[in-house]
Amino acid sequence: MSHNKETIGSIKKLLNSKPTADELVRWRQDQRIGVQKLLMQYDKQQEKKQHQQQAFEKRLIFEKQAWQQGAHLAGVDEVGRGPLAGPVVAAAVVIDESFDMTIVHDSKQLTEKTRLKLDQELREKVVDFAFGIVDAEQIDSLNIYEASRIAMRQAIEALHVPIDGLLIDAMTVDLPLPQEKLIKGDDRSISIGAASILAKNYRDALMKEFAVQYPGYGFEHNAGYGTAEHLAGLAKLGVTPIHRKTFSPVKKHLK
Structure with a gap:
């Protein structure tokens, strides 16, 4: 044979x-x-x-409906609402019909290794992306919800391409654009999923830089979330300028 x-x-x-x-x-x-x-x-x-x-x-349904009408949407998501330290970071992402990265999903469903591997390819394949950052001091003076909305607005306004509407994960922003507020949006829309990956990678990188500036809290591993290592650092070393002083685990360590 x-x-x-x-x-x-x-x-x-x-x-x-x-x-x-x-x-x-x-x-x-x-x-x-x-x-x-x-x-x-x-x-x-x-x-x-x-x-x-x-x-x-x-997960392309919302984007496709817009494309059929000749419109382009930005998918928007934020990361870093829960941590005790560091900024809240939002990303806005615009994709078009040529986008083909089927692996793109809500960042929480991807391993860190996969997420980081996707970062460069995502940046190259999307039509446009931008970030918005609101620091701990602003979070304390506003509140985390408003700070998240401002970070999202900053990201949208930093885009270079014109957009006709927004797909946002469970929120709305103060902009005169049609908005689709999607519960679990990072799981239901590819452009929100892409935004969640870019925002997470961007924020994690920032927290690694802060870990060098403020050692002893484990920011490089915990991204500012209240892990045992982080809480032990707070008890031993006190509060840094990047801590959110209105968040109760931090509040009790204020002198």
Whole structure:
């Protein structure tokens, strides 16, 4: 049988590139266990890709509706509402029909490694992105909810491309633009999901810089959230200028 001349290694290579329909038919008739195992793996991967593609299409519904009308939307999300230290950071992201990163999802559902790996590609593939940052002092003088809205507004206003509307994760902002307030938006819209990834990476990088400036709180691991290490640092070293003084675990350490 001529196909037995093909080594399992060469079939594996071809399966990893784009096998033709003829090749797949031929290999499915190949009796070797190794070949059948490879085909099972291949079928599983294809199924996974198909599910990912379907989920991606589903999370593009809002953007697609806008594109059909010739409009472009910005997806907006913020990160850092809960920490005891550091700023709240928002990102605004605009994508178009060419955007094809099916892996993009709510940042909380991705590992840090995946999130960081996606960062550069995302920045290159989106039409535009921008950030808004509101520091701890402003958070204390406003409140975290208002500070988040201001960070979002800053991000939207920093975009370079004109937009016709906003998709926002569970909030609205003070801007005269049509807005869709989506509960669990980072899971329901690709552009909000992309914004959540960029905002998270940006804020984590800022907190790593603060960790050098203010060692002993574990900012490089905890991003300012109230972990045991962070609380121990507060008890031992006191409050830094980047701590949110209106947040109760910090408040009790104010001299």
